[in-house]
Amino acid sequence: MNVSSYIYGASFYHKFDVRPKLISTLLFSVIAFIMSSWTGFALVLLMPLVIMVLSVGAKETWRCYSRLIPIFILLILFIPLQKRSGLPILSVGGFVVMTEEGLWIIMRIIARLGGISGALMLLLLTERNEDIIKGLRAFRMPYNAALTVSIILRFIPYLGSLFTEIRDSMSLRLEEGKHGYPILPSITALAVAAIKMIPDTAASLEERGFGRRNQRKSIKLPYPEGYLTQWLIGVIIPFSLLLVR
């Protein structure tokens, strides 16, 4: 599973300590579920996106968010099926395509999905795996649990990279003159490869001593300059969303 989302940088978010960053990400994800206004939805979606552009640039931001676009499109296609008894806002030939309530439901899902995914991607783009583990350990999370969380966090970008690999491989088998790739076999292959990865990862962890009886030495994170300020910013930003709840 040798994929890393981390991008070297010197942005303000890179300089942010991992501890307030983890709490900020968690608070943001929780508050995203409390939001219930159009302005709130827009901010949930846009806030991580803007910070990502400022941290890793527009190109990398596009690379991350472009993976979510197919899901957004799929959700939008489901709008006609949502709350058909609601207030119609778009009809074609007497057929209600969209109701106000249906649009509301889908936009709420898109905002939460985009916002929370964006916040998590931002964390992975600006923190190395080892620092995320150290950060989780600083909150007294057991080492095994911290490692598991960090591996789970990397699992989704890994699947993305694996799918690219499979798609490329499939595209090399097309008949001359044809483009694209077979979607269903690629998804099946992804599922098979993802399942195979589980025992491989477990074996690799154990072969390198994960789970040994002797206690692992705790590694303390230093306190950077402006640590308290970072905490304040890390808490205030997600809580500020509540002003437009």
Add this chain to the structure above:
Amino acid sequence: MADIDIDLSFSYESGEGIFSRFGLSLHKGEHLLLIASPGSGKTTFARILTGAIPKYINGDLDGHFIVNGTDVLSLDIPERLEIVGRVSQNTDEMLLFSSVEEEISFPLENLGLEAEEIQKRISYALDLFGLGRYRNVSTSELSGGEKRRLMLAILFAVNPEIYILDEAFDELSPEWRKRLADIIRNLDRTVVVLGSHMLMEYEGVFSRTLSIADGAVRPYEYRPFAFPDFHLSIGESVLEADNLLIERSHRSSDELSSFSLSIPHFELHEGECVVLLGENGSGKSSFSRVLTGLLKEMNGKISIDGKVLSAKERRSTVAYLMQNPYEELFLPTARDEAASTKASEHDIEKAFHLFGIDPDAYVQELSYGKAKMLQLAVFYLLRRRFVIFDEMDSALSSEDFASAVSAYLDNGRGLLAITHDMSVAAALPGRKLRIEGGVLHECQ
């Protein structure tokens, strides 16, 4: 009396017998070379010793693996860390973390070492395998040979009593093969190197050479293999690249400058064989990916018979057999993989016979070498005019590799063969190219 005594019988859950009284005795500090054909059980042997089998791949295991009077098979996998360690043939399945340093520090922290000792061992291992400048780099940005050196660095940092190197010389450049041979020669630990074919770098490194046949250890009989005279029938069609510029930046660290490769001119005719040489990380695979359309070039053009092709058009014209076969095999069985090429049943049967493939074999259960043979069969059936072999000679016996080259050349394919084995390079016909200093040029 031997310090290490191994006696194993093992069969997979499916009933496929692998070892029947596989007996091996070793003295402490002995360096042993075990040469056997792909699919003979080398990797299974390594995985049994470290414990991944039978815990993660079910099967019936019987026997013992005694080190200093303790049966290691009775220990949990993590408790074997200081006793036995392996460099996997498939490096991708072993790398888990986001940086080179983290990969090395993980087992050291699990050993319970102090931070100072961990840093000392990391620096030692990185220096030993020339990876110092990659310390903070993501492992996904390393080339195949660099990943192999990282796996070696991890093992040497842990420094167990027994080192198992599963095809560890493969994918290393000639310079690094020589250096690894020197390192092993001076190592006071027990080392077992598993290989599919004899390499000239092995000379003078090992006290014994054995083989595996019919599930048991056998004496190794060296039979020099002479590559056949390959039949070249050079055709009119030509794949050309002009003024290519390939660039790639390291995203995870600012300590490395961007990688850049310049190809003033390259051509490969149908039926021709061209050998490509170069150091690890010099850009051989990146060049191949550009020729195949999997990676975009910064500049330049690639054409076939004068017609400039887009990246998408190249994908269905130029075949690329990647270093790691599992990157190209995803379907359940060998037959499914072959059927995906839309070749006729007759051709599929012929290819299975030619490459020694069991049609009903499950792809994920194939050994690394057998997976390479299936990869060869699949691309053989696709009948691309131009084919790139990215270190296909590694993990295959010389006989299997030679017959694969013959099969492709006899069918008039233009073959670009990337290799680190100078004896293979010398045996293959045609021009020799080298990437050096970021430029592709012809060897004199």
